[in-house]
Amino acid sequence: MARFLRPESFSAATEDLSLLPFNFERAGANQYLVANMVGDFVRLSEEELNRLVDLQVRPGDGLYEKAYAAHLITGTNQKAQRQLLAARLRSRMSFLQQTTPLHIFVVTLRCEHSCPYCQVSRQSTDRSRFDMSEQTAMRALDIAFASPTARIKIEFQGGEPLLNFPLIRKIVAAAKQRSGKKLDFVIASNLALLDDAVLDFCKENNVLLSTSLDGPADLHNKNRPRPGANSHELAIAGIRRAREILGPDKVGALMTTTEASLDRVDEIIDEYLEMGLDGIFLRPLSPFGFAIKTKQFAKYDAQKWLAFYERGLRRVLEINRQGTPFREFYAALLLTRMLSDRPIGYVDLRSPAGAGLGALVYNYDGSIFASDEGRMLAETGDDAFRLGHVEHDSYNSLILSDKLIGAISSSLTQCAPECSTCVYESHCGADPVYHYATQGDALGIKPLSAFCARQKGIMGLLLDILENSPEDAAIMRRWAAA
């Protein structure tokens, strides 16, 4: 009588299996977090991990299925998994095809605020020599339009850019006259000087507004002093007016965490909710400009900030569970990377770094920097990330400069100590300017890096919620899919 062979007869022999590349990290007693080449996570026991590396797995033993599904093993002669991983990797990195999509114009360094955490080292309003000239602006536009990407975003910064609003008008008009690229415009303003003329201009030219809102009035005004002590009042009025005239999706707000913010994350989030904003970006202080001079940056460490962040994220999730859609934007960014293969070119979360390749910054005096933080360093006397000047440089000479290539190539996470074997590498980024500012080296020693500690802390938190809190995980999966 004909009989089927035993199940083992149909399975691949162990010698027909190959290991695929992966990273891992010890994640507690007898547990490892493992990530495949595109950052899909799986948890294995120590015994499972050792069996996997020795390829002591058989169909039906559970580990074989787990490892196959997680792209940790493949059939030696099977091409499909290799091609799938390659296609996913190519998709994840395809932000590199859009070279320098962001161009930041510092139209003035003047500002009527005097924030102690300011990263820019602003100048007082009466010094018009800190305004960008029209000639400088037009040369900067030449360079921006020479970048190969089909769509560019022009962001106006300061100081307070509305103090040089006439130049913004000229730049927008000149950019729109040039053909060949799709254009987006953003004004990063404290909104204290917002008036109907600015709003009409923004409406007419589809210009977005990005502002600062640090929380309730007392906290915001403490963080952001100005004559009259009414920064919060003006920001709130500006956001309301801009939402009314331009539409709710045309104005966004960012917060910066100071020491005074650490115990008040619920109030800060509630302030954003009351304004009808659709989310919040919980941001730590950056180690630049006045934040260093006034010692604001040194007032809390990564662990304190992570505790603040976790409280905030859990509060945001609670708001969602109660029926109000509201996102924490940094978590949404990371989740998009962790749960999809969409190319995320966010300048601080990519390797190769976003300096120059993601953004160029044209300072008021014509100097060009690889990032906004690079020009902040220069304001305190360090030209490490100054790439050139609008008068005598072209797009190509800037992008191919030894300084930029050096900073990017020396900071690649794909081959950096610890980073290259880090389980979170697929979702993290090189931040050469941060590490240069804090450690004097573009690569940095990652075990001493607060950037590294924050990244690992947040991604660990997100994984914990995804694995252990089904209702919150469903909310976060929606953020990643948005």
Add this chain to the structure above:
Amino acid sequence: MPPAAKLPAASPVEVTVDFDSSIQSLSALDAAAYRLIGTATCQVDRAGDRYVCRLVSSTNPQKGAVLSSNELKERFLNLVADENLRARVAEKTEGVRNVILALAFGALAANQNDAG
């Protein structure tokens, strides 16, 4: 591979661990020492056929509390074990990693009509 642990140092925040240099790679010790930065320093010396690793806890550690000598030794041995495993994974997967990278970005990226 189980290393031969030796003699805790006199101070509670100092410990010495040594390894047989014929079976333990220096690069894995270096990588483990790197991951220990901020928690402890690690000085690696060669003494005959042994690698001698002298660990000294940081008095003001970047991560967590100051470790006892036993905790420090355990942490380091775990890091070394993990680095040894990483080296094995890297050795076993180097070829296929290069193939995947070539398929994604290199010479093979434009020629993928031979799906298996």
